[in-house]
Amino acid sequence: MAASSRAQVLDLYRAMLRESKHFSAYNYRMYAIRRIRDAFRENKNVKDPVEIQALVNKAKRDLGIIRRQVHIGQLYSTDKLVIENQEKPRP
Amino acid sequence: MNTILVHSESSISAFERPHRIVLLGAGKKPGIWAVTDPRTQSASSWSTGRFLWSSLLQSSGPAVSGVACLDRCPHSVGTDVMHLFLCLQQVASLIGADPREIIFTSGATESNNIAVKGVARFYRSRKKHLITTQTEHKCVLDSCRSLEAEGFKVTYLPVQKSGIIDLQELEAAIQPDTSLVSVMTVNNEIGVKQPIAEIGRICSSKKVYFHTDAAQAVGKIPLDVNDMKIDLMSISGHKIYGPKGVGAIYIRRRPRVRVEALQSGGGQERGLRSGTVPTPLVVGMGAACEVAQQEMEYDHERISKLAERLTQKIMKSLPDVVMNGDPEQHYPGCINLSFAYVEGESLLMALKDVALSSGSACTSASLEPSYVLRAIGTDEDLAHSSIRFGIGRFTTEEEVDFTVEKCIHHVKRLREMSPLWEMVQDGIDLKSIKWTQH
Numbered sequence: 001m002a003a004s005s006r007a008q009v010l011d012l013y014r015a016m017l018r019e020s021k022h023f024s025a026y027n028y029r030m031y032a033i034r035r036i037r038d039a040f041r042e043n044k045n046v047k048d049p050v051e052i053q054a055l056v057n058k059a060k061r062d063l064g065i066i067r068r069q070v071h072i073g074q075l076y077s078t079d080k081l082v083i084e085n086q087e088k089p090r091p
Numbered sequence: 092m093n094t095i096l097v098h099s100e101s102s103i104s105a106f107e108r109p110h111r112i113v114l115l116g117a118g119k120k121p122g123i124w125a126v127t128d129p130r131t132q133s134a135s136s137w138s139t140g141r142f143l144w145s146s147l148l149q150s151s152g153p154a155v156s157g158v159a160c161l162d163r164c165p166h167s168v169g170t171d172v173m174h175l176f177l178c179l180q181q182v183a184s185l186i187g188a189d190p191r192e193i194i195f196t197s198g199a200t201e202s203n204n205i206a207v208k209g210v211a212r213f214y215r216s217r218k219k220h221l222i223t224t225q226t227e228h229k230c231v232l233d234s235c236r237s238l239e240a241e242g243f244k245v246t247y248l249p250v251q252k253s254g255i256i257d258l259q260e261l262e263a264a265i266q267p268d269t270s271l272v273s274v275m276t277v278n279n280e281i282g283v284k285q286p287i288a289e290i291g292r293i294c295s296s297k298k299v300y301f302h303t304d305a306a307q308a309v310g311k312i313p314l315d316v317n318d319m320k321i322d323l324m325s326i327s328g329h330k331i332y333g334p335k336g337v338g339a340i341y342i343r344r345r346p347r348v349r350v351e352a353l354q355s356g357g358g359q360e361r362g363l364r365s366g367t368v369p370t371p372l373v374v375g376m377g378a379a380c381e382v383a384q385q386e387m388e389y390d391h392e393r394i395s396k397l398a399e400r401l402t403q404k405i406m407k408s409l410p411d412v413v414m415n416g417d418p419e420q421h422y423p424g425c426i427n428l429s430f431a432y433v434e435g436e437s438l439l440m441a442l443k444d445v446a447l448s449s450g451s452a453c454t455s456a457s458l459e460p461s462y463v464l465r466a467i468g469t470d471e472d473l474a475h476s477s478i479r480f481g482i483g484r485f486t487t488e489e490e491v492d493f494t495v496e497k498c499i500h501h502v503k504r505l506r507e508m509s510p511l512w513e514m515v516q517d518g519i520d521l522k523s524i525k526w527t528q529h
Contacts, residue, residue: 026487027485027486027487028485030485030487031484031485031487035389038389082493083487083489083490083493
């Protein structure tokens with residue numbers, strides 16, 4: 001099935017990471033990026049096509065969720081947290 | 092009828108958590124339903140998840156705009172029931188229960204009230220004794236106090252220095268007319284885990300009902316009501332990153348636990364908790380439970396690592412820091428440290444960039460040191476200088492490092508200013524000093 005090819009999975013991975021970077025809330029953003037990386041890394045050796053398809057479907061649903069939440073977060077954003085202002089000066 | 096229409100999506104991800112949500116309430120006007128302020132860095136994710144759910148919003152447009160909702164009104168009742176059933180399943184599978192054994196409430200406080208007062212009052216004619224611990228949540232202790240006024244007898248079991256109760260003492264305290272034993276699974280102030288499975292075994296062998304306030308434990312450590320022989324359990328929505336204002340109570344059906352209803356009315360929720368079930372909140376809690384079940388292992392590992400990092404860094408850089416509570420039987424996400432020779436409130440104010448708490452949210456109104464710390468035998472001065480650090484799913488390493496750095500800096504600064512610290516450095520034993528009045 002085309003959907004579960006390596007290229008498709010990588011596209012999905014990149015799309016999710018790209019979308020997650022737009023979260024205006026620091027904690028959501030960091031969690032999303034971290035969790036996506038860890039989840040894809042954890043499942044990288046899965047061979048069973050049925051399982052792969054199930055994981056891909058879940059990821060697609062999660063991508064939809066991320067998109068909606070990023071949008072809502074941007075509608076109701078707040079000030080930056082102390083820690084975000086700290087991060088810049090560090091090399 | 093303006094009910095809120097929710098589309099079902101069986102797997103709901105952790106990301107569905109906006110800061111503010113717009114809902115249609117029972118009235119005709121849309122409005123901001125609930126708001127949280129995420130501006131302060133919450134190292135105290137222990138007391139509030141800070142994040143609202145939004146399984147409602149992940150159903151998107153129709154529900155939020157409300158127009159489609161009104162159009163589809165005739166169908167919304169059926170959809171409501173379908174969603175509630177799904178949520179029952181989600182909550183039940185997290186604790187190993189049957190969906191029919193779950194009742195939705197307004198939070199763990201209400202669940203605790205129902206459990207303690209409901210069971211006590213139902214068996215009032217034959218059994219007049221209850222057992223609980225000194226480190227329980229305020230709502231359990233207050234419920235017990237109000238039952239004492241009704242003529243019940245309550246034994247408040249002391250805890251050992253580690254914060255864990257003595258099982259022999261518990262067994263000795265059980266009398267023939269004991270109806271309920273209530274012990275919380277994970278303490279909200281010191282993070283200590285009680286030996287629930289053993290307590291369950293003791294209670295079932297003595298035919299006494301066992302209630303546990305698992306608000307801080309559900310979704311964080313594996314719980315099974317059948318393995319641990321739990322008869323009643325309180326669950327809180329916002330502690331597992333669900334919405335605030337919702338919780339659940341698990342009431343065993345086999346063998347049936349009878350509970351007198353606290354709230355009279357239309358007979359909803361098996362007659363035990365009348366009142367309209369808040370569908371949006373309940374859907375959110377169901378989603379949170381499902382996510383918690385999937386993420387439990389990952390979160391636990393991460394939180395343990397972060398907790399280790401926090402304590403190691405602080406203990407390495409600062410002398411005279413005491414961790415309250417048993418280090419082994421401990422949930423890593425709640426760390427309570429006492430900094431000797433430093434005043435707790437001034438340290439809190441110095442750490443204003445980080446949201447911490449000395450004591451717990453439910454006792455923050457009083458300036459007295461926490462009763463939990465007093466129960467574990469902490470000295471007055473150490474109890475006053477304790478800080479509780481909460482680490483959760485969304486805490487980052489940078490936040491931990493930042494908090495540690497600030498903490499070390501301010502503790503050192505406050506100690507420099509403290510005459511007690513000077514005396515200790517000179518080798519004087521503070522306990523031997525005779526303080527005089529001027």
